[in-house]
Amino acid sequence: GAVVSQHPSWVICKSGTSVKIECRSLDFQATTMFWYRQFPKQSLMLMATSNEGSKATYEQGVEKDKFLINHASLTLSTLTVTSAHPEDSSFYICSAREGQRTYSGNTIYFGEGSWLTVV
């Protein structure tokens, strides 16, 4: 079946540096990808919706300049955490929707997530 791959699974970076997380759809074209963040012991929080070839739509309270999202191709979206700080340490997960932007029986697949630790 369809697979969404996130890389890296684990990353540790120094405070003040930037880190990039990739989300790839391996065997389908994903016109839309979603980026979530999970705080400890809580459910997912949607950060942004990424549409191929256009700017991402960010949820309220999410800093656009800090969490840069690029969806340059139908199989790859990237999340870059810029000038990372310890409070950015979290679990980031992406999901990708197969097919057209309007729902027409397509479905959504999740990546396995990426653990970011900022020290």
Added chain:
Amino acid sequence: AQSVSQHNHHVILSEAASLELGCNYSYGGTVNLFWYVQYPGQHLQLLLKYFSGDPLVKGIKGFEAEFIKSKFSFNLRKPSVQWSDTAEYFCAVISSASKIIFGSGTRLSIRP
């Protein structure tokens, strides 16, 4: 390895029918359990969650789920579905290590 299984890949029901979507997880420690829903064209939304206490959890839009520890199950139920319940439903478990594991999802189609 920890896993979450949703055995029903696609469920088709008529309006007013009762719904039960299965979710089984394989993890012996303390777990937090969730059901998420994704309506057509929308992002993921939380339906309900179980952390502790009463194993029968009430969620939004008339959904409920029951945590049965002995069966490692957290099935989602609704007494009477509506056409607007057409969506993809995901079960998820968070282990004590705070890693979230999703099931593969169940697509629910409701016939008007």
